[in-house]
Amino acid sequence: MASVIHIMERYEAGSGLKKALAMSRTDVIRQIRESGIRGRGGAGFPTAVKWNLCAVAQSPKKFIVCNADEGEPGTFKDRLLLTERPEVLLDGITIGGYAIGARLGVIYLRAEYAYMKPGLEAALAARRENKLLGKKVLGKDFDFDIEIRMGAGAYVCGEETALIESLEGSRGEPRNRPPYPVNTGLVGAPTAVNNVETLIACAQILVKGPDWFKKLGTDVSTGSKLLSISGDCRRPGVYEVGFGTSLKDILKLVEGEGAKAVQVGGASGRTVPAKQFGRKLGFEDLATGGSVIVIGPQRDMLGVAENFLEFFVEESCGQCTPCREGNPKLLEGVRLLKRGKCSVGYLRELQNLGRTMQAASKCGLGQSSANAFLDITEHFRSEILGRVPATKE
Amino acid sequence: MPEKKATSPKPQASSEKSSHVAPGGTAPTSEKPMTITAGKAGDIGGLVSVKIDDIDIKVPFGTTILEAAKTVGIRIPTLCYHEDLCLAGVCRICVVEVSKQRTLQTACTFPVTEPVTVSTTSQRVRQSRRHVLDLLLSKHYGECYSCFRNNNCELQALAKEYGVDFFRFGHPDKPRFEIDRSSYSVVRDMNKCVLCRRCVRTCIDLQSVGVLTAAHRSDKTKIETFLDRPLADVICINCGQCINRCPTGALRAKDPSDEIWAAIDDPKKHVVMQTAPSPRAAMGEEFDLPPGTSVTQEMNTAIRRAGFDMVFDTNTTADLTIIEEGTELLTRLYKALVKKEEAFVPQFTSCSPGWVKFIEHFYPEWLPHVSSCKSPQQMFGALIKSYYAQKQNIDPADIVSVSLMPCSAKKFEANRPEMRSTGFKDVDFGLTTREMAQMIKEAGVDLPHMPKTHFDLPFGDASGAGLIFGASGGVMEAAIRTVIEVVTGLKAEQVFTDANVIPVRGFEGVKYMEIKVPQTGPMLDLFKPLIKKGRLGKDWTWLNGATLKVAVAHGTANARKVMEDIKAGGKFAGCHFIEFMACPGGCIGGGGQPIPTSPSIRAARAKAIYAEDMGLALRKSHENPHVIKLYEEFLTDGPCGEQSHKYLHTHYTPRGDYLV
């Protein structure tokens, strides 16, 4: 199987928006529902359901927020989309805004992407000029504008409620849910937070139709997915593939055969050992926000776990106990394992702790930060146990 | 169509953010209270079915699982949750299984908006709770033996409840942080902090000060002041509300009991105690009596047995405050209404040192409105080292004056440089209810079984009006009882049933009342010197038919609301007199009172105070014979006279963003 060109197909600026504005809001959402699209940011929530919840919420104010915080280690596909397909994205945001009844869209742009801001601002200005933004968009009874707001570098601010806190000028910490942002979001108003790729796909769906979108993918995971592929392979980069593609095929594509594991979904994703390379990308099995990291045979899996855990120990917002205190304990455990100083009993305690973190943490960060540790300690047991302690401690 | 909102039925803390901006930084913001918008109109006000551990119940839409469980007697452990505060959901000790949810959910935050099945006992739940505790203990440095929260610590109690028998993930053997003892009032030991953020939410939501915030991330997260400065070097009003809501020993009041023991053990020292109205309504809790058990006279005995030479009642100077502050109010009104001169009306009360520091920092331009009266504590202190010392022929240098207070801000107040009208500190040590209880225990005295004794002469027992100072609205009620009688010549009972001024009582954040002056009566002799000075007229006719407007606010977040309204020229700008108390509920909820605190505990304490007032024969400050004698013997030029100004009045410091 090869890579495809699907949502990356040619797109005429404004075309999706024109189509959307010719329809009722409910019909726009119906098109999205028929496409079966689910969020591309990682969680995979059906986009039509999200938009509909926002659309039916009673509120004088509503917002659509484009999550361009792209912070997951190993993800860089939104960077490509933001630089290569800004027009499609801005159409997508405007269509979403129309569908839910928002008058303002916000792009929450990753701090490291500040260099893109002038280009995006220019694109926004041109759209205002062309009546694609502003009062009476395309002459219809629809006022809408888009603002760009910069992140400040915290990974957790990609989590939608932390993102909203950050937008409100507070410390970027996830909120309690429920209530969900579709109900109580930015400044308490119903808010749809969507990934860059989701919004681009939606714009394409409006132009080309739900059936076009569903040509790729599986029943549960329709359409295609952009992947940022990095690590131990000869052809790293951004690829578009249909959902349902197996890891084996992906490795072939990037010339990474011989890998001993693939990390799907970034640091917070799953570590898949070689014997499971038949598994397929999709919400039914291996969900991913786009990050695929190839782990070559020469890598020390404890080094991999250590690397990821160092990231989470750095990036936990520190709000809730399991994540704040749990990640350092797992990291400590990995370092003990590396030195052959972790008993099998204590490893079991740490695995249980990892499961507690998955179950009891407040947000997706803590709920997934133990994934790699659990996968590696399960699938690479013989590799990680029984290391000989260094003679000098 | 209007937005439909269902909030959790429990009253939630206000989310008012502090408008104060620390120099160079922004005020921290607290977690937001939860508002749930219903999907369908029918949901609002409706009942929703919940099944908790096989018990079926129906609860109002939006009730949290924690509240629902409570109604059927299922205990779910909590740590970061506090009844007075908005929801944080950070400790994760309260996790439960909820149907349709992949992960565990926090019972304290999860609102029931559709039928759900909840399990509070699954293996995952048990293991998670235990792990949360194990993790907290892996960072918690402290020895229970030497901790003031021993046996009254939520962390310790949970460790016992969940059978912590070893430190699964280790335990620190040395402290990570230095203890901050810089403040006169609050000691912070972050080695014992479990990062529940109750203090942060208290200081922002209830007090609108915003001293504390969570700083840094991940395992470096720490509760800090602005730039991690010592507490004495940031804008803190010393109210101690954070202490009362801290689940552990991380926050406590600065305890002077060692110095007091030394004074007691020194035969040359005459150690005098004055006791504020609120501790007596709460001290029983420290001896396992139910909240709302008044132990006034048992306490008098216990304090003497602990070694104090004299026990006086601060209510005496509360009564005195009513005379002085009431007179001050009448002179201000005379100046404003009759002489038409600037008189800084409304007059604000000054008995709460937390409030005084609050206004010094946040509304310094309004300080002329604050009554110049010292607080009852400081008035008493000044009298002890002057009037009392002379009368008993004791060198004031040998007197150690201690005050038993519900308050941690009183410690700061006692150390204010302006509080030395006798040349000595008016009050040497402010002691909290908790610390006094500890001293009584340490002396081996079993307080609940002490014989009852009265307060000592020459001050004796005081009035019920002085006593109700302890509850929010009490100062106002005491002032109204006296001012009405003085001005109208009527008995307070003729105007208010049983002389109870109900509208100013209770726990509503801000209370407002209008009182029409039905008639005016004769002028008391007490005011002759003021009439001579032209500060009052020969009679009260200028008040005939007037409507006195008064307000009461407790908790400085509510004080801020009133102040902002006044600044905007709102309803409260038209008031004549406003009572402000820094602590929610007034002094009965003070930062030195027994822990825990909750709305029901504070209500029980207030009830005890009002009941005791009802049982007293003497219920009006101006009828207190000891106060009348004081004016005859010592404050001979009358209320607000020179003698009174020397000892009983003070001035304030417009601090703004500065500390001094």
Ligand SMILES: Cc1cc2nc3c(=O)[nH]c(=O)nc-3n(C[C@H](O)[C@H](O)[C@H](O)COP(=O)(O)O)c2cc1C
């Ligand atoms: C720690 C954390 C980081 C996240 N970072 C991102 C991100 O950078 N970009 C993104 O689109 N979604 C991110 N998400 C997912 C968002 O919370 C949210 O689900 C998503 O933006 C919704 O958009 P979608 O429905 O279009 O996928 C993150 C989630 C978590 C828990």
Ligand code: SF4
């Ligand atoms: S899981 Fe981690 S990042 Fe998420 S709220 Fe808890 S501490 Fe913060």
Ligand code: SF4
């Ligand atoms: S805070 Fe609690 S657990 Fe910690 S030392 Fe004090 S009593 Fe013990």
Ligand code: SF4
């Ligand atoms: S004493 Fe009062 S003002 Fe100071 S930190 Fe505690 S709650 Fe805030």
Ligand code: SF4
């Ligand atoms: S100091 Fe006390 S109240 Fe504040 S976060 Fe720490 S444990 Fe909680």
Ligand code: FES
């Ligand atoms: S008590 Fe519910 S999360 Fe802390």
